[in-house]
Amino acid sequence: MQIGDIVQVENGEVKMTVYSMVNQLPEKEAGQLIENGFQEDDVLCKWFVGTTLKKQVFHQQQLQKVS
Numbered sequence: 001m002q003i004g005d006i007v008q009v010e011n012g013e014v015k016m017t018v019y020s021m022v023n024q025l026p027e028k029e030a031g032q033l034i035e036n037g038f039q040e041d042d043v044l045c046k047w048f049v050g051t052t053l054k055k056q057v058f059h060q061q062q063l064q065k066v067s
Contacts, residue, residue, distance in 0.1 A: 022044065
C-alpha cells in the first residue's frame with residue numbers, strides 16, 4: 001500500500017485515500033498512535049463525508065485497494 005492509493009474497508013462503500021503510514025508521521029503523532037495499540041505499518045486514511053474531512057487509522061489487512 002502506498003500514499004495516494006484509493007482503498008476501501010473490506011465490504012465497505014466509502015472510498016478513502018491513503019494519506020500516510022504510521023511510521024511516516026511526525027514522531028509525536030506516531031508515538032501516540034503506537035501507545036494506543038496501532039503498529040508502525042498501519043495506514044492513515046482520509047476521505048470526505050459531504051464537506052467534512054474524516055480520517056482514521058486502519059490495519060493494512062482491513063483494507064483493499066480499489067482499481
